Amino acid sequence: MSTSVGLYGASGTAYVLQQALSTLTNEQTQLAGQATSGVSSDSYAGLGDQRGQALSLQPQITAISTWQNSISGAQTNLSVTQSALTEIASLNTTLQTNLLSLGGSYGTDTLSTIVSSAQAALSQLGDYLNTTGSNGYVFAGSDVNNAPVTDASNLATSGLATATSGIVSQLDTLGADSVFETATSYASSGGTFTDSDGVTSSLSVFSPALSTDPVSAKALEAKAVVGQSSVVSVGMVATEGTTPADSTTTGSAIRDLMRNLMIVASLGSADTSSSNFSDLVTKLKASTTSVGISLATEEGSIGLTQSSLTTQSTNLSTMSTMLVSQLSNIKDVDIAAVSVQTGNIQDQLLASYTLISDLKGMTLASYI
Structure with a gap:
């Protein structure tokens, strides 16, 4: 035993x-x-009493990363938009300069050159408005997958250009006020136009989503989520504006510029010695000045948005670093x-x- x-x-x-x-x-x-x-554990369960804090930190870090990605994409699009808008403003400046030259004595060759310049500028304008960024067309607002201008290369021969040319050809009969008002109505409209041959064409050169009034178009601006319950509008919609159309403006700086170019592109056979011609040029000068101010204001607004997003990105980076450090103190060994x-x-x-x-x-x- x-x-x-x-x-x-x-x-x-x-x-x-x-x-x-x-x-x-x-x-x-x-x-x-x-x-x-x-790390001390490959699962939150292994973190013991600190797992609750770790679980609350990770979603915050993920959210900040998402916001930073949103800001990065928005900044890319804003930079592209700013560059295109600068080129568009340059087209308006050139038109202003050309209109000033129509105020003195000039010959047929001068007018012909200005008309050709306006026609070329229309094609350029269409191309600039169809500029693409990181996720689609930057001037299309939320409708990023559809080109703002449906046929950019043929803008100078579009239904709108044809209708405008037709009304400008009646300048001596209708007078400058009537021609300018009708051309403005055409540029503002999303309707149709029937020419002398009975051919009906659309007056809108823009995509269906953008063929709306300027205030409604502005509501289509792209949005970026940049923080908790923080959403900002970024970029510019081609047809946007802050006021409704009237007899002298479409309410949209881009549409006004397009109308002005189409009017000038149609002046080739105009009687430059008539008072109607000089009155129309005066109206165009005033409009290009207004367009220039609007475009400069828009460029400034985009610049302010870029600056604000840069500040927000910096703040988010600081916050992310702090949260990652807290999580590291819990998880890292x-x-x-x-x-x-x-x-x-x-x-x-x-x-x-x-x-x-x-x-x-x-x-x-x-x-x-």
């Missing part, structure tokens, strides 16, 4: 040591994983401390293995 008791005692001690070995081995494996990954713990575990394992080896060689006499 004494022998049985001795053996039972030895096996009981061995069992305890085996359990200790299992625990130490698990701890060693865990420490090795921490040393490799640099101290490699030096892990190394020390690993060494202690290894020492304990060695001692445990030695004890088990010694137990195997023990006899009843070892208990006496």
Whole structure:
């Protein structure tokens, strides 16, 4: 019986040591994983009491990353829009300069050159309005997948251009006021026009979404989410404006510029000595001045938006760094401390293995 008791005692001690070995081995494996990954646990459950804080930090970090991506895309589109808008403003400046030259004595060649310049500018305007950015057409507002101008290369021969040319050809009969008002109505309209040959064409050169009044078009401006419950309008819609159309303006700077170019492009056969011609030129001069102011205001507004987004991006970066640091303090491990713990575990394992080896060689006499 004494022998049985001795053996039972030895096996009981061995069992305890085996359990200790299992625990130490698990701890060693865990420490090795921490040393490799640099984090205390590969799951939130393993973070203990701090898992709640970690769970609340990660969504905030993800949200900030999403907002920063939104800002980055918006900034790219704004830069592209700004460049195109500068070119469009340049077209208006050239038209202003050409109109000034019509105020003095000039010959047929001068008028012909100005008419040709306006025709070429129409094609350029169409191309600029169909500029694309990081996610579609920058002047299309939220309708980014559809070109703002449906047939940019043929803008000078569009239904709107044909209708405008037809009314300008009646300048001496209708007078400058009537011609300018009708041309403005055509440029503002989304209807149709039937020419002298009975051919009906659309008066709108813009996509269906943009063929609307200027105030409604402005509501189509693209939006960017840049923070918690923070959404900003970015860019410019080709047909937007802040006031409704009237007898002298379409309410949209771009549409007014297009109308002005189409009128000038139709002056080739006009009687330059008539008072109607000079009155029409006077109206065009006033309009190009107004268009220039509107475009400059829009460029300034885009610049302010860019500056605001840059500030917001900086603030988000600072916030992200702070939150990532907090999460790191919770999840990341101290490699030096892990190394020390690993060494202690290894020492304990060695001692445990030695004890088990010694137990195997023990006899009843070892208990006496």
